[in-house]
Amino acid sequence: MQLDDALRDGVIDLAHRAAAGILAIYEGEFAVQQKDDQSPLTAADLASHRCILEGLRALTPDIPLLSEESKQIDIEQRRQWRRFWLVDPLDGTREFVKRNGEFTVNIALVEEGVATFGVIQQPVTGALWHGVPGQGAFRRGNGIDRAIHARIPAAAPLRVAASRSHRDDRTQALLDALPGSEVLGCGSSLKFCRIAEGDMDLYPRFGPTSEWDTAAGQAILEAAGGAVLDLQGRPFRYNQRDTLLNGDFIALGDRALRNRLPA
Numbered sequence: 001m002q003l004d005d006a007l008r009d010g011v012i013d014l015a016h017r018a019a020a021g022i023l024a025i026y027e028g029e030f031a032v033q034q035k036d037d038q039s040p041l042t043a044a045d046l047a048s049h050r051c052i053l054e055g056l057r058a059l060t061p062d063i064p065l066l067s068e069e070s071k072q073i074d075i076e077q078r079r080q081w082r083r084f085w086l087v088d089p090l091d092g093t094r095e096f097v098k099r100n101g102e103f104t105v106n107i108a109l110v111e112e113g114v115a116t117f118g119v120i121q122q123p124v125t126g127a128l129w130h131g132v133p134g135q136g137a138f139r140r141g142n143g144i145d146r147a148i149h150a151r152i153p154a155a156a157p158l159r160v161a162a163s164r165s166h167r168d169d170r171t172q173a174l175l176d177a178l179p180g181s182e183v184l185g186c187g188s189s190l191k192f193c194r195i196a197e198g199d200m201d202l203y204p205r206f207g208p209t210s211e212w213d214t215a216a217g218q219a220i221l222e223a224a225g226g227a228v229l230d231l232q233g234r235p236f237r238y239n240q241r242d243t244l245l246n247g248d249f250i251a252l253g254d255r256a257l258r259n260r261l262p263a
Contacts, residue, residue, distance in 0.1 A: 045089055106220055114238070160202045
């Protein structure tokens, strides 16, 4: 996909504005509700959702949007979408509630099931990453883009990202099978960004995530030379099934690294 510069910069500006709204709530007192799936919800999630929804409608009125905080849209309607925005207004709400700063705004453009453009903004640090597979990945600071690349080839010691809030037995078994690796904790979609920058090599995830958790990170990581693969080695695709829940996956900077992992 050839992305228009004005659209790219418009979405980046929108991510900044959503982040500012999140910080305004983060720096004060806030209540925490529980959604039906027992995941937390705050006023910051909703403020960011409204900001992004209104902004994308203004930028691209012809492109539908699916957000974590959207009303459920059934698969029959979604199947009609050739392209759509896939958004997590506040990825890492648990990290937000813990006040550890490791939460993000995720915005992805999906076309024919493929994540073709991604923006991830970390509100607390102001760091922002964006990428289009085939056109490169970048970290933007003070309005200036710096190209980023995954660490290829992956060399010892292997640096493995593991979630602070989700550490299951299968993840631990994989870590145990990679002796000498450095295990680095990191929350939300920041794991994809750190692999894209070459700071980490691998992020295994065995357990539930949703499509809005991974799409922006996949676009950025693929643009940096990496991949997000299911356990059969296939790249992740979106809006293909009745459910919006992802299966297990492995995100890696060096695609050849998959051959070194236990089955």
